[in-house]
Amino acid sequence: MLTGQTVLIVESEFLIALDIQRCLETFGAAHTVFARNTAEVLDAIDRWPSFGLALVEVHHRHDEKTASLLRGLARAGVKLILLTADTTLRRGHSDFPATPVVMKPFLEEDLASALKQALTS
Numbered sequence: 001m002l003t004g005q006t007v008l009i010v011e012s013e014f015l016i017a018l019d020i021q022r023c024l025e026t027f028g029a030a031h032t033v034f035a036r037n038t039a040e041v042l043d044a045i046d047r048w049p050s051f052g053l054a055l056v057e058v059h060h061r062h063d064e065k066t067a068s069l070l071r072g073l074a075r076a077g078v079k080l081i082l083l084t085a086d087t088t089l090r091r092g093h094s095d096f097p098a099t100p101v102v103m104k105p106f107l108e109e110d111l112a113s114a115l116k117q118a119l120t121s
Helices: 014-026 038-043 045-050 064-075 109-120
Strands: 004-011 031-035 051-057 079-084 101-103
Touching: 004 014, 004 038, 014 031, 014 109, 031 038, 031 045, 038 045, 038 064, 045 051, 051 064, 051 109, 064 079, 079 109, 101 109
Parallel strands: 004 031, 004 051, 051 079, 079 101
Antiparallel strands: none
């Protein structure tokens, strides 16, 4: 599904990021790049074109820094998946209606479904 792609994981909890990485590797991701927050991703802006997919943690619907980051990644052609524990985002984010959302804690099947949706949109 992700054969040979480089994937960005923006997740504040390192153990969750490692679990996501493990799942992505089973789906064929070649490389993963970790960032704990939007500032770290902005520091790597020159690498954005190399990302085939980004999984980005969203803390709440009105997080403008994250929304700005998501818009920038989308403009760079990066496919997106939102990661959140905010139940108000369960049905999606109004600013990113076609972007799949994975609720934390997640099952591997949830991530696989989101991957399929993100990669076919």
